[in-house]
Amino acid sequence: MFYREAGQFKASYQNDQQIFPIRQDQIGFIALMGFLFLVVPFIANQYWLQAVLIPVLIFGLAALGLNILTGYAGQLSLGSAAFMAVGAFGTYNFMLRIDGIPFLVALLLGGLCAAAIGILFGLPSLRIKGFYLAVATLAAQFFIVWVLVKFGWFSNYSSSGVITAQHVNILGVDFRSPEMKYLLTLTVVVVMALLAKNMVRSSTGRKWMAVRDMDVAAEVIGIRLMRTKLQAFAISSFYCGVAGALYAYMYLGTVEPEGFNLDMSFRILFMIIIGGVGSIMGSFIGAAFIVLLPVFLNVAFHSTIGAYVPADLASNLELIIFGALIIFFLIVEPHGLARLWQLTKEKLRLWPFPH
Amino acid sequence: MKFRKTLMAVAAVATVFTASYAVAQQEQYVGLPSYRVGPFGASGAALYGGWIDYMNMINERDGGVNGVKLTWEECETEYNNARGVECYERMKNRGPTGNSVFQPLSTGITYSVLDRVAEDKIPMVTIGYGRTDAADGTVFPWVFPMISTYWNQASAIMNYIGQKEGGMENLKGKKIGLLYHDSAYGAESHAVMDRLAEMHGFSVQKIAVASPGNEQQAQWLQIRRERPDYVILWGWGVMNPTAIRTASRTGYPVDKIVGVWWSGAEEDVVPAGDAAKGYTAAGFNPAGTNFPVIQDIMTHVYAKNRGNMSDQSRVGSVLYNRGVVHGIIYVEAIRTAQENFGTGRPMTGEEMRWGFENLNIDEARLAALGADGFMPNLQITCEDHEGSGLLKFQQWDGEKWTVVSDWISGDRELVRSMIKDSAAAYAAEKGITPRDCSAQ
Known part of the structure; x- marks a missing residue:
């Protein structure tokens, strides 16, 4: 009844090619942005901003990066956390070594460093595919973290190899309070997500999908494999790199190379599997699921049965339930939570008269 | 109906999160x-x-x-x-x-x-x-x-080894193996060990073990080749029992291995079985009831x-x-x-x-x-x-930890000066003005 495109006519090509062709989607998107930018900073407390919203946005961006590579271009990667580390350490070094460099420029350069490293470790993708490629990117994961620990230059010779984020100041505005950090993170994430959304429906994204579906066929119709695959690696790593820099500057403040370990790469991979492989929104839904569900379970357990069962039992139960929920969702909807949303939309178009 | 249920679930979550x-x-x-x-x-x-x-x-x-x-x-x-x-x-x-x-x-x-x-x-x-x-x-x-701190611990371990050798001057010319967890935690030992080696005239061989450390054959073969007088085990988790077991397999005497305090719990020696008998580790609290x-x-x-x-x-x-x-x-x-x-x-x-x-x-x-x-x-x-x-040093006898030393301190003067330099560098980087303690 409310979600119905009857009567919306596209009179020009421009109209037909909008990001959100249905008017209800446009309104919904603008309302969501209005809520996130104008309402949330005023109603959310520190806990919500710093422990819930900022990490979900940052991990959503990292998952988006991996989704470009795995979901759209079909190249499996287990090195996302390492590319995040490159972005974080790159941004740190640009801020440290170039006096007065604006943060956003350093962020961009850090992302470009990650893109360059991504291309380097994407080279094997020209020869190997699938699980074998995953093993090659696994090498990136271990190698990059090892380099960052081994060579003190990257962490400015800190005795324990950690970097401490400098204060961020853009045009005289200090980004120190949780609200400002949230707004900056949100801005970067929204801009990059919209860019990605546009990219995947342009010729770039179509080439990725052609390569994903069958690379021989894609080559036959004139898509240059090397260029397309490396482009996907570069853009994906750029996204991960920017997410890593935000992780260091907007979320934790001080990071160690081990923070970007294989565990984190797996977590990002699970986010896109749960959220939806090949879906921009799925990246964010998956990030919210993986980041928030364990927290929610922990809170729920403590406020209900926490007082009656031993703490180790409660902690293990949380993990068991978390795992069971993942399996449940994968069985119910193997294409991810984003697919559920899509199905809901399709049903809504017919509602309340399905026949 | 479904929508209402969802709403209620969301409300329940919100109350749980914000409940004071x-x-x-x-x-x-x-x-x-x-x-x-x-x-x-x-x-x-x-x-x-x-x-x-x-x-x-x-x-x-x-x-x-x-x-x-x-x-x-x-x-x-x-x-x-x-x-x-x-x-x-x-x-x-x-x-x-x-x-x-x-x-x-x-x-x-x-x-x-x-x-x-x-x-x-x-x-x-x-x-x-x-x-x-x-x-x-x-x-x-x-x-x-x-x-x-870790630096003080490294220094205290060297003091303990010095005591066993009958004085710090006897450390001259000795070879110390440092088997460390290849991470920021393991890297903490490097700077201070280099300084101590310079001061007391021993040499340090740093041997890295990639995390988590459940395979150390290559490292212990290297140790057997180099024959260091002591091996400091700077390990964590599964790396510790593996090190002790591999040491006994390659024939390195276990009583020449000294562990840090994260290598000195029951969890580190019990899985190694008999191989751990005679192993010593640092700690700031003894075991026992x-x-x-x-x-x-x-x-x-x-x-x-x-x-x-x-x-x-x-x-x-x-x-x-x-x-x-x-x-x-x-x-x-x-x-x-x-x-x-x-x-x-x-x-x-x-x-x-x-x-x-x-x-x-x-x-x-x-x-x-x-x-x-x-x-x-x-x-x-x-x-x-x-x-x-x-710190106190404890030895594992196959059943329990027994204390084998008195309280041993590190080289406080050296460690404090290193801490001061490092903190000053941090303060400069972050733009912090150190507090004036005489005003407190």
Whole structure:
């Protein structure tokens, strides 16, 4: 009844090619942005901003990066956390070594460093595919973290190899309070997500999908494999790199190379599997699921049965339930939570008269 | 209908997240960012279990600290930085005066909240881990890496080896192998070992073990080739028993291996079986149950079936006792703060910080606590957030740990100067003006 495109006519090509062709989607998107930018900073407390919203946005961006590579271009990667580390350490070094460099420029350069490293470790993708490629990117994961620990230059010779984020100041505005950090993170994430959304429906994204579906066929119709695959690696790593820099500057403040370990790469991979492989929104839904569900379970357990069962039992139960929920969702909807949303939309178009 | 259910579920979630817990005013709250699952879950369960049991005992035996009951809440971090930050943010404003101390037992989480504790005015205590140069209280007023830092530990281990060799001068020309966990934690040992080698004329061979360290054949073959006089085991988790087992397979004498305190618990030697007999490790608390403080926990907590450890045989293990040390330091800090700011009411974060900074647990106090020989005496000052820096060495005899040394200190002068330099570099990078301690 409310979600119905009857009567919306596209009179020009421009109209037909909008990001959100249905008017209800446009309104919904603008309302969501209005809520996130104008309402949330005023109603959310520190806990919500710093422990819930900022990490979900940052991990959503990292998952988006991996989704470009795995979901759209079909190249499996287990090195996302390492590319995040490159972005974080790159941004740190640009801020440290170039006096007065604006943060956003350093962020961009850090992302470009990650893109360059991504291309380097994407080279094997020209020869190997699938699980074998995953093993090659696994090498990136271990190698990059090892380099960052081994060579003190990257962490400015800190005795324990950690970097401490400098204060961020853009045009005289200090980004120190949780609200400002949230707004900056949100801005970067929204801009990059919209860019990605546009990219995947342009010729770039179509080439990725052609390569994903069958690379021989894609080559036959004139898509240059090397260029397309490396482009996907570069853009994906750029996204991960920017997410890593935000992780260091907007979320934790001080990071160690081990923070970007294989565990984190797996977590990002699970986010896109749960959220939806090949879906921009799925990246964010998956990030919210993986980041928030364990927290929610922990809170729920403590406020209900926490007082009656031993703490180790409660902690293990949380993990068991978390795992069971993942399996449940994968069985119910193997294409991810984003697919559920899509199905809901399709049903809504017919509602309340399905026949 | 479905929509309403969803709405109600969302509302329920929202209330759970934002619920403020009703607590009486005469309670001192502490949020414990514990971990009981994951690769280090067993260690976390023992340490936080000991701490909770001690607080329970103080409540049962003394009715709290000067009438102020201790309350606590656990938050599972899974040894994961992001979860640790979430726990920190969740617990910081709970209780009548907010969280009174944050102790994550994870170097990664320590770094992640380093900036936040100063902003929120919550002291962070990292006993035996964390950021070494935070021992400089003028640059890090809110962080307390107490008892001993890693640098001091490395120096104390060399002093112990020197004692065994009959004097530090006999170290000249000796070869020391340093088998370390290839991470920021393992890298902490490098700078100080290089300085000590220069001072005493021995040579250091650094041999890295990639995390997690369950395969060390190559490293121990290298050790067999080089034949160092001693091997310092700077390990963690599964790396420790593997090192001891591989050493015995390659024929390196186990009594020449000296472990750090994260390599010196029952969990590290029991899996290695007979190979671990004669292995020595550093520690700032001995194992065992025959201390009055542990006996008190037995009678006041476990006899009433209120103990935290589900496996009671782990009471008195190295990590459990380390948890009790945490409890003692925490309760003594509350006491110190109360004596200054007024007894019978919970302390705020700032008052707790003062309590930690003016902590003085001398031998008489230790005896009164029933902890004589259980932990080193400890005096914190505005400048020195480390305290005593005293360690004891324990040897595993196949059944239990036995103490084989007196309290041994590191080279305090050297370590303090290194800490000062490192903290000054940090202050310069961050634009911090160090506090003037004479004005405090």
